[in-house]
Amino acid sequence: MALSIPTTSMATTTTTTAAVISSILLLLLFLPTSYCSENYNSAIPGSDIDLLEFPLNLEYLEAEFFLWGSLGYGLDSIAPNLTMGGPPPVGTTKARLDPFTKDVILQFAFQEVGHLSDEGGGSVVVVVVLVVGCGGRIVVAVVVGVVEWQRKWWGGDGGGGVEGWWRRWAIKNTVRGFPRPLLNLSAEAFGNVMNSAFGRALKPAFDPYANELNFLLASYVIPYVGLTGYVGANPKLQSPISKRLVAGLLAVESGQDAVIRGLLYERAREKVTPYEITVAEFTDRISELRNKLGSAGVKDEGLIVPTFQGAEGKLRGNVLAGDQNSVGYDRTPEEILRIIYSSGDEHVPGGFYPKGADGRIAKSHLPSA
Numbered sequence: 001m002a003l004s005i006p007t008t009s010m011a012t013t014t015t016t017t018a019a020v021i022s023s024i025l026l027l028l029l030f031l032p033t034s035y036c037s038e039n040y041n042s043a044i045p046g047s048d049i050d051l052l053e054f055p056l057n058l059e060y061l062e063a064e065f066f067l068w069g070s071l072g073y074g075l076d077s078i079a080p081n082l083t084m085g086g087p088p089p090v091g092t093t094k095a096r097l098d099p100f101t102k103d104v105i106l107q108f109a110f111q112e113v114g115h116l117s118d119e120g121g122g123s124v125v126v127v128v129v130l131v132v133g134c135g136g137r138i139v140v141a142v143v144v145g146v147v148e149w150q151r152k153w154w155g156g157d158g159g160g161g162v163e164g165w166w167r168r169w170a171i172k173n174t175v176r177g178f179p180r181p182l183l184n185l186s187a188e189a190f191g192n193v194m195n196s197a198f199g200r201a202l203k204p205a206f207d208p209y210a211n212e213l214n215f216l217l218a219s220y221v222i223p224y225v226g227l228t229g230y231v232g233a234n235p236k237l238q239s240p241i242s243k244r245l246v247a248g249l250l251a252v253e254s255g256q257d258a259v260i261r262g263l264l265y266e267r268a269r270e271k272v273t274p275y276e277i278t279v280a281e282f283t284d285r286i287s288e289l290r291n292k293l294g295s296a297g298v299k300d301e302g303l304i305v306p307t308f309q310g311a312e313g314k315l316r317g318n319v320l321a322g323d324q325n326s327v328g329y330d331r332t333p334e335e336i337l338r339i340i341y342s343s344g345d346e347h348v349p350g351g352f353y354p355k356g357a358d359g360r361i362a363k364s365h366l367p368s369a
Contacts, residue, residue, distance in 0.1 A: 044175065048242040050360045051233045052175045054333050055249070057357040058226040058340070059115045059171065060086075060180045065222060066109035068092040068185065069208075069215055070102050075113070075180065082116045082172065086179030091186020093209050101212040104263075105219070108256050115249055118172035174245055178358040189352055190218045193342060197285035202275055213272060217282050219260050224321070225290065225331070225339055227253040228299060232330035254328070258320060261303065265319045268303050280304040287321075293344045294336075299329035333361045 044052075060075075063082075067074040072094030075083050097105065171177060187207045194206040208218030230250040237243050261283075268280040284302030291300045301309055301321040310316055311326055322328055331339075334346045342351030346365040349356035356366050 044239045044242055048237050048239050049175045051236060051333075052171060052242055052245065053177055053359040054357075054361045055226060055229060055233075056116070056171055056177050056359065057181060057353070057362065058222070058229070058336070059112055061183055061185075061340075061352055062222055062226065063109065063112035063116060064089045064092065064180075064183055065185055065219075066105050066112060069095040070097065070106040070109055075116075079113055079116070082113070082118060082180075084177065084179035087182045089180075089183035089185045091184055091189060093187075095209040095212070095215045097212045097215060101216065101263075104259060105215070108219075108223075111252055111256070115170055115252070116172055116177075117170035118177070171245070171249075174241065181353055181358045182355045184352055184354050190221070193221055193286070193289070193351070194282075196342065197282075197289040198277075204274070213267065213270075213279070216260060216264055217272070217279070217286075220264060220283055221286060223253050223256045223260065224300070225336055227257055228329050228331040229333065229336050231328045232332050232335075261319055261321075265303050265317070290339050293339045293342065294331060295338060295344060296331070296335050299331055299335075334365070337362060337365060 064074045067078060068089070071078075074089065074092060076088055095105075187205070187209060190208040191202070191205040195201050206214065208214050227250055230246050230253060234243060234246050234250070237246060264279050264283060268278065268283075270279050271277060272279060272282060280303045284304065287300035287302040291298055294300075298309075301318055303318055304316055305318045307313060307316055310318055311322075313324070320326075337346035337357060338344050340352055340357070341349050343349070347367060349366065356362060
């Protein structure tokens with residue numbers, strides 16, 4: 001179990017820590033022996049670090065795309081510290097969005113900034129007590145350290161709030177991360193995705209920034225890939241901290257994808273100007289392309305599907321994608337690289353990442369310099 005104490009002064013901290021430890025020692029006498037199966041370990045294994053850092057590639061992409069689309073500027077203006085000196089994205093511009101769509105996309109944008117966060121909310125002393133109560137023995141190990149936590153005032157209307165402390169779980173305050181990779185968010189990059197999806201060049205070229213419908217279709221391309229990566233990573237993680245972080249990230253990424261799909265599903269039969277192609281067909285073609293590039297079978301579904309692919313094999317409408325049991329699909333980092341590179345090969349950068357993605361996993365697939 002872990003207890004946290006807000007940092008005040010060294011003397012106060014020392015006194016408080018001693019008092020807490022004394023109290024814990026007394027309480028330990030009354031712990032049931034079932035606690036012997038508990039193993040609290042805050043260390044994050046190297047394999048977990050690799051899996052937690054890899055999604056930064058997509059989080060950077062989403063943050064920049066949503067920020068630029070809604071505001072006309074990105075991380076370099078909003079939170080330059082999070083870029084860690086990485087090159088600015090190319091081809092970005094503000095999208096022509098109606099007020100409602102802009103509101104939704106702006107919310108997504110700041111959610112992505114939060115995912116990248118490297119900030120806590122203040123220093124606290126953490127007392128970690130590891131308890132082994134098996135065989136009639138109680139062994140106590142105390143570790144005191146300082147970590148970054150987030151502070152918030154609960155309730156109250158000006159004077160009666162109760163101060164609370166909790167850990168802010170985000171990627172860069174859990175692992176170090178890496179600088180923002182070079183991103184290509186140009187209309188041409190998205191246009192190439194649409195051309196590949198339809199097997200021909202759309203005329204005029206697809207422009208994600210032209211209007212809200214085009215931007216939503218372009219947004220359909222991104223968050224879903226990331227959420228399948230989180231589903232795939234979760235069973236490979238060892239640390240409870242890692243699993244908690246990935247579960248939280250997956251929840252919001254899935255929510256974003258659901259909102260995008262919901263907004264597009266409402267317009268599924270509408271034809272996208274000037275192509276005379278329905279919204280549903282756009283999503284079906286994009287999903288088919290991602291399945292093809294991923295080279296791992298069907299892990300992607302559009303908005304209108306054959307009945308056998310719908311919920312319980314009974315419906316063609318498909319507002320949420322899922323397998324035969326309506327459980328989310330998973331993807332490996334290699335599958336994701338094949339998709340976001342638009343090459344179908346994790347060793348060949350391109351698409352949204354002209355120089356490749358970053359992190360140990362992605363770099364391990366890049367050709368030697």
